[in-house]
Amino acid sequence: ETGVTQTPRHLVMGMTNKKSLKCEQHLGHNAMYWYKQSAKKPLELMFVYSLEERVENNSVPSRFSPECPNSSHLFLHLHTLQPEDSALYLCASSFRTGGGELFFGEGSRLTVL
Amino acid sequence: KNEVEQSPQNLTAQEGEFITINCSYSVGISALHWLQQHPGGGIVSLFMLSSGKKKHGRLIATINIQEKHSSLHITASHPRDSAVYICAVSNTDKLIFGTGTRLQVFP
Numbered sequence: 001e002t003g004v005t006q007t008p009r010h011l012v013m014g015m016t017n018k019k020s021l022k023c024e025q026h027l028g029h030n031a032m033y034w035y036k037q038s039a040k041k042p043l044e045l046m047f048v049y050s051l052e053e054r055v056e057n058n059s060v061p062s063r064f065s066p067e068c069p070n071s072s073h074l075f076l077h078l079h080t081l082q083p084e085d086s087a088l089y090l091c092a093s094s095f096r097t098g099g100g101e102l103f104f105g106e107g108s109r110l111t112v113l
Numbered sequence: 114k115n116e117v118e119q120s121p122q123n124l125t126a127q128e129g130e131f132i133t134i135n136c137s138y139s140v141g142i143s144a145l146h147w148l149q150q151h152p153g154g155g156i157v158s159l160f161m162l163s164s165g166k167k168k169h170g171r172l173i174a175t176i177n178i179q180e181k182h183s184s185l186h187i188t189a190s191h192p193r194d195s196a197v198y199i200c201a202v203s204n205t206d207k208l209i210f211g212t213g214t215r216l217q218v219f220p
Contacts, residue, residue, distance in 0.1 A: 002155070002157060009154075037154075040212065041212065042115065042117070042209075042210040042211060042212050042213075043199070043201075043208075043210040045207065045208070056207075088154050090154070090156065092156075097206055098203075098206045100161075100203075101146070101158050101161050102146070102148075102156075102158060102208070103158065104148075104155060104156035104157070104158075105155065106153060106154055106155035107153075107154035107155060107156075109154065
């Protein structure tokens with residue numbers, strides 16, 4: 001138990017669906033992250049939020065839309081995804097941005113049909 | 114070529130064996146992280162170090178800044194150590210990850 005909770009753990013969706021991934025942390029951290037993990041590839045940073053402001057967007061397609069309503073919650077809204085978007089999506093948090101220790105959630109495994 | 118390289122990619126061991134996983138990097142770093150990912154997907158931070166050596170239970174992590182190299186050692190390995198071990202480096206304000214080493218320990 002790392003203190004970072006992700007839901008759902010598994011999601012199957014069609015290319016025309018709209019769904020959302022949720023991440024929650026009550027560690028008092030100010031930074032939250034979305035990572036994508038595809039088979040045999042390193043973790044890819046998608047988005048970084050610091051104090052609810054997006055500070056980094058690593059050229060992620062607009063079909064992925066993040067939302068950070070407060071410092072404890074982070075969402076990833078999914079719309080018209082492609083099969084190649086199937087992956088494990090990991091949320092993480094840290095006290096601050098800048099390379100400190102990360103606390104990861106269990107991940108949401110997404111399958112796009 | 115990845116900025117963070119791990120070796121080996123896959124490793125099998127018999128219970129009780131001493132295990133070493135290596136990580137080399139080619140960028141300037143402020144810290145190096147060792148992470149453990151179990152089959153369910155969740156990732157746990159094992160170590161964050163910027164010099165020398167750290168020990169936690171049966172796990173030992175070392176780093177040589179001059180050689181840009183780190184090792185993760187597991188003493189008296191156990192089947193529950195089976196996981197993917199990921200090396201990551203803090204470079205400016207971001208983390209750069211290796212592709213991981215998949216370890217399987219058999220009884």
